Amino acid sequence: MLPSRAGGASPDFTLDAVLEAPAGTCLALAGPSGAGKSTLLRIAAGLLRPAHGRVECGGEVWLDTATDRELAPEQRRCGYVFQDYALFGHMAVWQNVAYGLRGVARAERRRRAEELLERFGIGALADARPRTLSGGERQRVALARALAPAPRALLLDEPLSALDARTRASASRELAGVLRDSGVPALLVTHDFTEAAVLGDRVAVIDGGRIVQQGTAGELAASPASAFVADFTGAVVLTGVAHTGPGDVTIVELDGGGTATSTDRRTGPVALSVHPWEIALEPAGEHIEGSMQNRLEAEVLTVTQVGNRVRVGLAAPQPLVAEITSAALGGLHLAPGVRVAATWKATATRLVSL
């Protein structure tokens, strides 16, 4: 468990956040730049001391300004992945990874570092200098280095932002696996909601130093607490496996059941995204076939008024969100538990390889 609370009062910035991440899960902290995401992460790592705050990990208090208790960063043993990876340029890759292994003989440190690098598929780079690596390789070294000393928590600051778009998809898939297997709580900072949805078990949206909403990505998209969260969550993200179907469209077998079609060409694991306002609702059962039209039967979970629009959270069975105008409701009766069909065009369906 990594509960942390930070209230900061510097002349120009106040942070007010309570976050909690159970072991083996990842809490994604998402928000625009300047929202205070990285500040919270630095406080958790001990790189920054807030005026008031409390950080706890697995029952051990790392920081409590009320009792004046503060552990130095080196005593907290949390793996930190920096935005630019911060690999030590004057050391070989294996030395970077072995840096956090203390009280172990040199040969053993090298062996353990190489073992980790092997696990990340970059065993051949053990003797390379960080400056000669590609962005994706650097990220893996940074992850291996953070994991080497068996940290009690993982803190990741925009771990994908230094990568180009092509590398990002595979790096994201790898990272999700690493976070799942690590068995420690993880706190991940990102400015991209899709990234937060893919990597985080739960997502906390932060704006102006305050956590405005916390929940699963589906919950946030389905019933945003404010127009800001609604804007920020943007597209709905579903995952599945894509293959090419008849008529040159891509068919995605959605995880948890159901299929969707897209005009984007992808194969293999994908994240499918569609904007909530592209989705229309109609009564369940009525069926008009059309390969260019997606149709998923779903159960209404939530109905939230956002301005003059209605956000409808659906279980389809993956969480899906439709945002419709009150006029478009027609005779449709929307209440939790009601079964409806969500429809949207294949042309409005974006696919990103995972």
Added chain:
Amino acid sequence: MTAARGRPHGYRDRHERRRPLARAVKRGRWFAPALVVALALALAFLTLPVVAIFVRTSPGNLIGALDDPGVLDALWLSLRTTLLALAIIVLVGTPAAYLLATRTFRGHALVVTLVELPLVLPPAVAGVGLLAALGPAGIVGGYIADTGVRLALETAGVVVALTFVAAPFFIRGAQTAFAAVDRSWLEASRTLGASEARTFARIAVPAAAPGMLAGLALAWGRAVGEFGATLIFAGSFRGRTQTAPLAIYERLGTDFDAALALSAVLVVVSGTLLLSAKLLGGQGTETLRAAR
């Protein structure tokens, strides 16, 4: 009509043709050579004395003059005192520079300025200041004398004078080098379980090493050439406080060849140090990193 139309045309024509060809060439004909002449004058003036040291007398005479035990004593003393001064400077200056580079505190700019003051202080003033502070009648010299340590007019005094004038060169270089070390490297080291002291030793110093060595080379160059402060604070006693520059001064009237020989050695030493500083700092840093 014709004139009115023809004039702007002719004007433009003249401009296009004459400016690049005639006028600019005309200007270039005196300006560019003027630059070359200025540089040639500067170069000749600045290198002539150095060249003269080597050609004023025959190489045989130069080497022969080096055989004089007094000359060798002076060189040996210079080597010992400058190395000792450098050791003190590195030992104290490195952590001090690290603090200046990584922390901000009230009076930071003032402290930096005070540390750099010896750079611009006339050496004679430095010598007088050292006497007033650490001499037998100085404000703290009395206490030092009570412990049985003598500085003024002793070899130890030479080291003190050299340390005083050369330290800022190293501290400045090291501070700049530490400031250039990626802050996130230091933070990453901490999160990986290294204390601040270990981070300093394992990350900051190796990463800043090229810049520190460049500063060290400059400090050494300054220490080797030190004259005024040493003369005033430590005097010029053969074998005890007479470093190479002081020995040169003493021999000017009596043995000019020996003075030339010592000067030649110092030219080679200083040139080597300047070259190392250039290679280690600036572009050299990149080359060095690439080489590793």
